[in-house]
Amino acid sequence: MRVINTKELIPVVNDLVKKACIDLDDNLMNALKQSILLEESELGKEVLETLIENANSAREKQVACCQDTGIAVVYLEIGQEVSWEGANLTDMINEGVRQGYGEGYLRNSVVGDPILRENTKDNTPAVIHTNIVEGSEVKITVMPKGAGSENMGRASVLKPADGVEGVLNYVIETVENAGGKACPPLIVGVGLGGTMEKSTLLAKEALKRPIGDRNPISHIAALEEELLQRINDLGIGPIGIGGRVTALDVHIETFPCHIASLPIAVNLQCHANRHASKVI
């Protein structure tokens, strides 16, 4: 049994928040650079170049790459050999979020009550997902999620008879409906199967996968490629003003489901694809 004091999470979350919001990773930067070669619209190319220039400038000045520094989504993959001591774990994560958003000069974009809508002024609370895994380590991932893209996601439960065509159409319709509002080029996360809530979790999990990586299940990988092609045929383009590059990639995660249902969720990620992880 390994004992970790929950306090150890504060500096880790603090650093990950800043890193995620300021530094877009090489995987994304390379994908953006590649996408310029595919883009046929001159204006689209100019937009993509601006995005790369912006990311470099953010890194240089150590400021947020996008002003919408999101609501903090925090994942904990906790080894089952770990035992916790100290103060309330949720409070410690929120303290890390509070410090990170403050020290990083990041925007506070969270309201405390969805109806009364008063800003909490420190970007807490975070949305926390925990998962128990093998081992004695803890992997912490921070994914700040902006509303422009999050607002355009959708979830539903299709009928098994809707089949592959139903799935493809649902994803394509979601992207088409999002248009320029979600700040394309996008990474499209799809959760397929499980239950209603499981599919939405899978859709967000899918966004963690590096751009260019395929699902190991071959027929799902084929669906990813077909969707990428069809989405880029829509013509939406960078920031939605017409062009070839609407999505940088499509990632599908699956889970077994009930004989009578086909849950599906689509979580759209804008080009400010922010996430950072650390193992302790």
Place this chain on the structure above:
Amino acid sequence: MKFKIGDVLELFGDVYTARDAAHKRFVETIAKGEALPIDLKDATIFYAGPCPPKPGEVIGPIGPTTSTRMDPYVEPLIQQGMTAMIGKGERQDYVAELCKKHNVVYLLGIGGAAALYAENIKSVENIAYDDLGTESVKKLRVEGLKVIVGIDTKGNVLHKEGKEKFKR
């Protein structure tokens, strides 16, 4: 205005930030027959809420937010004299109609290019609704702020024409 959709412009001058919460207060104020905190005559509204500035900086990263949430407020603000809006994304069809009818333009900022845009802002003045935090109304002096004409005064819509052109 002579601009047409797809034109890339560099803006110089004053713009006001206002997004969801500030717009709601604007229309409530107008409905009560009271004076707005800013004169909207010939004004440009930037749908944006910046990050806080680092010490020594004029403003933190700033960029456009999704405009369609402000669609219901466009007409009352045009009636007060607003002539341009800066935001991102498609809008409802009636916004293009309003632009055509009242000689107003909708300009697209590049969503997510916030670190660069901060460099084009030379001064910031807090005007109203400070309690709204990032959503307060600020007057920004901009120099060379790059935008693309999204809806022109003829009511043409770049998102529609652009998508049509590249659809396969």
